Amino acid sequence: MAERYYQPEIETASREQIKQWQDERLVKQVHHVWNSVPYYRRKMEEKGVTPDDIHGTEDLYKLPFLSKADLREAYPYGLLGEELKNCVRIQSTSGTTGKRVVAFYTQADIDLWEDCCARAITAAGGTNEDVCQISYGYGLFPGGPGLNGGSHKVGCLTVPASSGNTERQIMFIRDLNATILCCTPSYAAYIGETMKEMGLTPDQIPLKAGIFGAEAWSEEMRQDIQKTLGIKAYDIYGLTELSGPGVAFECSAQNGMHINEDHFIPEVIDPVTEEVLPDGQQGELVFTAIDKQAFPLLRYRTRDICVLSREKCPCGRTHVKMSKPRGRSDDMLIIRGVNVFPSQIETVLLNQGYPANYQIIVDRVNHTDTLDVQVEMTPEMFTDNLGEIEKRQKALVDGLRSMLGLGAKVTLVAPKSIVRSEGKAVRVIDKRKI
Amino acid sequence: MSVKQISVFLENKPGALADMTRVLAENNIDMRAFSLAETSDFGIARVIVDDLYKTTTVLKDAGFIHTVSSVLAVAIPDVPGGLSQVLAVLNEGEVNIEYMYAFLGGKKNSAYMIFKVTGHHRAAALLTEKGFRMVDQDELSEL
Numbered sequence: 150m151a152e153r154y155y156q157p158e159i160e161t162a163s164r165e166q167i168k169q170w171q172d173e174r175l176v177k178q179v180h181h182v183w184n185s186v187p188y189y190r191r192k193m194e195e196k197g198v199t200p201d202d203i204h205g206t207e208d209l210y211k212l213p214f215l216s217k218a219d220l221r222e223a224y225p226y227g228l229l230g231e232e233l234k235n236c237v238r239i240q241s242t243s244g245t246t247g248k249r250v251v252a253f254y255t256q257a258d259i260d261l262w263e264d265c266c267a268r269a270i271t272a273a274g275g276t277n278e279d280v281c282q283i284s285y286g287y288g289l290f291p292g293g294p295g296l297n298g299g300s301h302k303v304g305c306l307t308v309p310a311s312s313g314n315t316e317r318q319i320m321f322i323r324d325l326n327a328t329i330l331c332c333t334p335s336y337a338a339y340i341g342e343t344m345k346e347m348g349l350t351p352d353q354i355p356l357k358a359g360i361f362g363a364e365a366w367s368e369e370m371r372q373d374i375q376k377t378l379g380i381k382a383y384d385i386y387g388l389t390e391l392s393g394p395g396v397a398f399e400c401s402a403q404n405g406m407h408i409n410e411d412h413f414i415p416e417v418i419d420p421v422t423e424e425v426l427p428d429g430q431q432g433e434l435v436f437t438a439i440d441k442q443a444f445p446l447l448r449y450r451t452r453d454i455c456v457l458s459r460e461k462c463p464c465g466r467t468h469v470k471m472s473k474p475r476g477r478s479d480d481m482l483i484i485r486g487v488n489v490f491p492s493q494i495e496t497v498l499l500n501q502g503y504p505a506n507y508q509i510i511v512d513r514v515n516h517t518d519t520l521d522v523q524v525e526m527t528p529e530m531f532t533d534n535l536g537e538i539e540k541r542q543k544a545l546v547d548g549l550r551s552m553l554g555l556g557a558k559v560t561l562v563a564p565k566s567i568v569r570s571e572g573k574a575v576r577v578i579d580k581r582k583i
Numbered sequence: 584m585s586v587k588q589i590s591v592f593l594e595n596k597p598g599a600l601a602d603m604t605r606v607l608a609e610n611n612i613d614m615r616a617f618s619l620a621e622t623s624d625f626g627i628a629r630v631i632v633d634d635l636y637k638t639t640t641v642l643k644d645a646g647f648i649h650t651v652s653s654v655l656a657v658a659i660p661d662v663p664g665g666l667s668q669v670l671a672v673l674n675e676g677e678v679n680i681e682y683m684y685a686f687l688g689g690k691k692n693s694a695y696m697i698f699k700v701t702g703h704h705r706a707a708a709l710l711t712e713k714g715f716r717m718v719d720q721d722e723l724s725e726l
Contacts, residue, residue: 526592526625531648533590533699534681535620535627561625563594565646 172205174439265395266299277304284332291393335574341377351379369499405470618684
């Protein structure tokens, strides 16, 4: 099947063209921010930079960074780049820690965001003949609204199911012959698990593709979801601070997400020294939004750890690709001084045939951190032989040790005892009181 | 000649076993034999019941993971050395016992052992040859 693009002239533009767009828009954006966002202007002045110092992307490094702390400090209007009468919407982060972050949109900001989502849906094979079920939450969380708008732009019949009520989700998928599902990967896994329990085989499920994001998930989890639902599962990436989903999306090659570079300039930095790293090196992703008017963030530190690649992609898109984030740096746990990402634990579990239903419990006993990975027993893993189960349990402990370089306890728990999530899954319970 | 045994996965936490037995009680299921094997963090309850099909159905509905396997139910002469005689036969025949547990029938002068062995049919043949009596599913239900 020939690759389809939503905006081919942009998505397959030459590198020179993309650079030219970025240079022009960056210069314009820096002026816009200098004139309309006093908070950032002060930061620039502290660094001794003025808009006259910025001639193109090669000058990006001169600009100060913004972090989540800045967003909290400037809450709610401190980073606003437009008069409120020109703004039409807010979205807000899921707010797992501290104060919520509120992002503002003009109509043009919404249009560019929805275009980005439309590119993602088209890359997943979506056309106006598809029925696209959006099972992300709607409301302040941008997942539902963003993909909803993208789905409209592509011309799909859009089912705004929102999250929750899994039986109804499945009813709509079956009755309306939904072909594309958009939700968090953990919810997709749960929908798949429920369908399997209902006795549905992949060929009885009309879905052909899924667009899953808003949380870190492993390649193994992708394989698992693809098998259960009989679909191709595509990753999508975004942050409320930058729009929402659609900052980057996966194509048919399924090996990294194309960043919409005409709107967002990516950099990867060393999270400690803040030094910009060359392509191919792992570090923290930083974005500069060059088109957004109402919430024009420059050099925003995402806390997501990933790698950029400019290798030619077979899909024909020319925009740079980012690897699946290994996890958000604030998802990272430090256990006995070792950095641990929940996604690493997930990889070990899925590799050994366990489902992606797990919970990580971190505690501190006698001044030593303990890591307990709770895994649900499945009919496939269960046998009457105690020794055999212990052997499998030990294989998991060994697998975790070689992946993390850390001793972990594995506890087998009863099926369904770990609470299922309809949005972002709660993977980690940190009981340490430090 | 064999008996079907149901093995149920139990998480090691307070009330796990009681939850399972309550499901059986609520469904009026009679346990003929019962044994528990455990490690420090999980256990396997092994039960033989009067109604296999009903039991597996209600356990599945209640969300318990289980598996059904064949075991030997052997009538042991209720005299000193009775078990020893049975084990001697299995030992001579080089039958490996994975686990075993005892239960008492209602009849006088009779004890029964459940054996899980590797080489189920060969073990049954050896014991029959030496004159030991094996109990089948129907008979077990009447004990």
